[in-house]
Amino acid sequence: MMIIRYIHPQDVNDLYTLAEKAGFGLTSLQPNMEKLAARIQRACDTVAGKLDKVDQVYLFVLEDTELKKVVGVCGIEVALGLKEPWYNFHVGTQVHASEPLNVYKSLPTLYLSNNHTNCSELCTLFLDPDYRLNKNGKFLSKVRFLFLSAFRQYFEETIVAEMRGYSDENGHSPFWNAVGHKFFNIEFTKADYLSGVGQKVFIAELMPRHPLYVDMLPDDARAVIGMVHPNTMPAYNLLIGEGLRYKGYIDIFDGGATLQADIENLRAMKESQIFTVHIESAENINFQDEPFIIANDRYENYRAILVYNQPKKNTLELSTEQAEQLHIQDGDQIRLLTVNIQGKQ
Structure with a gap:
C-alpha cells in the first residue's frame, strides 16, 4: 500500500536517493546529507511546536509500505522571507x-x-520515476491541499x-x-x-x-x-x-x-468533506472508478491514503487494513478530497 505521512529522521537515506534522482532544477532537494538531515529535523521540530514561524516547514513522504521505502516527497514552507x-x-x-x-x-x-x-510556499515535490503511475503523482502533490484545508490556522x-x-x-x-x-x-x-x-x-x-x-x-x-x-x-x-x-x-x-x-x-x-468511518470486511465494500484522498486529520500523526471506496451519504466504509494505515478506528472521522477535478482526468 502507498501511504503519505510526515517525514522522519530515519528517512534521510531514502531522501538522499531521491535527491540524486532529482538532478538539477529542484533547488530544495539537493544530494547533501547534512543539509537534508537538517531540513528533516526542522520539519520534525515544526510538528512538535518547537519552532517560530520563520523556521517552520512541513515535509511529507510517500512510502511504499510493502518495501518500507520512501519513494516521494513534498513540502510546505510556512512563511517566506522572514x-x-x-x-x-x-x-x-x-x-x-x-x-x-x-x-x-x-x-x-x-x-x-x-x-x-510572509507567504506560504508549496515546495520540494519529487516522485521516484519508477512510481509515476497509479495516480501517485497527483496523490503526492494534492495531499498538501488537504492538509492546508484541515490546518488552515498554521499558514499565511x-x-x-x-x-x-x-x-x-x-x-x-x-x-x-x-x-x-x-x-x-x-x-x-x-x-x-x-x-x-x-x-x-x-x-x-x-x-x-x-x-x-x-x-x-x-x-x-x-x-x-x-x-x-x-x-x-x-x-x-x-x-x-x-x-x-x-x-x-x-x-x-x-x-x-x-x-x-x-x-x-x-x-x-x-470541496474537501468530512466523513465518518465504518470499518467493514473488504469483500463487502463497494468500489468506484474515481479515487479519493482521505486523511485522518490528526496533526501529531498525519496520515493519508488513496482509496476507491464508494462513499455513502456521510459515511465511508474502510477495510481493516486501510483503517490501520490511517491509525483510526470505527466511528472516527476522516477528511476526503477527490483526486480528479470534475470533467478532468
Missing part, C-alpha cells in the same frame, strides 16, 4: 511617452521583488509555488545566460546548486536593482519568461486546477513562473 529576503522578478510595465513627438511606448520590464514575503493568507523554468537537455538556461550570467561568471547548474544549499540570497543581492527592459534581452531569453520546463508542465497544470494562477512573478535564475493563490480560494478549502 529571516532572509525572498527574491523574484515581477514582470511589470514602464511607459515612455512624449506628446510633442507623438511617441507612446509601453515596455515590459523586470523588477527585483520581495512581494512574496497566500500560497505560492515556484515552477522550474526552461533549460535544455544540457542544463543551459537561456534566461540565466542573458541575465544572471552577466553578473556571475558561473554556469546555471552551479548557480542552481548554490541556491539549493542556501546561498540564493547572496546571489540575489548581486542581481541588478534597476528595472530590466525585456525588449533588450535576446530572443531566446524573452521567449522563456514565465515558461516552465516540459517535465514540470504536468505539475503546473495540476496546480492551476487546484486554484493557483500566474500573476507575473518569475524566478530570478531561470525565469520560471511562480504561481499563487489565496488559500481560502483553493479547491480543497471549498
Whole structure:
C-alpha cells in the first residue's frame, strides 16, 4: 500500500536517493546529507511546536509500505522571507511617452521583488520515476491541499509555488545566460546548486536593482519568461486546477513562473468533506472508478491514503487494513478530497 505521512529522521537515506534522482532544477532537494538531515529535523521540530514561524516547514513522504521505502516527497514552507529576503522578478510595465513627438511606448520590464514575503510556499515535490503511475503523482502533490484545508490556522493568507523554468537537455538556461550570467561568471547548474544549499540570497543581492527592459534581452531569453520546463508542465497544470494562477512573478535564475493563490480560494478549502468511518470486511465494500484522498486529520500523526471506496451519504466504509494505515478506528472521522477535478482526468 502507498501511504503519505510526515517525514522522519530515519528517512534521510531514502531522501538522499531521491535527491540524486532529482538532478538539477529542484533547488530544495539537493544530494547533501547534512543539509537534508537538517531540513528533516526542522520539519520534525515544526510538528512538535518547537519552532517560530520563520523556521517552520512541513515535509511529507510517500512510502511504499510493502518495501518500507520512501519513494516521494513534498513540502510546505510556512512563511517566506522572514529571516532572509525572498527574491523574484515581477514582470511589470514602464511607459515612455512624449506628446510633442507623438511617441507612446509601453515596455515590459523586470523588477527585483520581495512581494512574496510572509507567504506560504508549496515546495520540494519529487516522485521516484519508477512510481509515476497509479495516480501517485497527483496523490503526492494534492495531499498538501488537504492538509492546508484541515490546518488552515498554521499558514499565511497566500500560497505560492515556484515552477522550474526552461533549460535544455544540457542544463543551459537561456534566461540565466542573458541575465544572471552577466553578473556571475558561473554556469546555471552551479548557480542552481548554490541556491539549493542556501546561498540564493547572496546571489540575489548581486542581481541588478534597476528595472530590466525585456525588449533588450535576446530572443531566446524573452521567449522563456514565465515558461516552465516540459517535465514540470504536468505539475503546473495540476496546480492551476487546484486554484493557483500566474500573476507575473518569475524566478530570478531561470525565469520560471511562480504561481499563487489565496488559500481560502483553493479547491480543497471549498470541496474537501468530512466523513465518518465504518470499518467493514473488504469483500463487502463497494468500489468506484474515481479515487479519493482521505486523511485522518490528526496533526501529531498525519496520515493519508488513496482509496476507491464508494462513499455513502456521510459515511465511508474502510477495510481493516486501510483503517490501520490511517491509525483510526470505527466511528472516527476522516477528511476526503477527490483526486480528479470534475470533467478532468
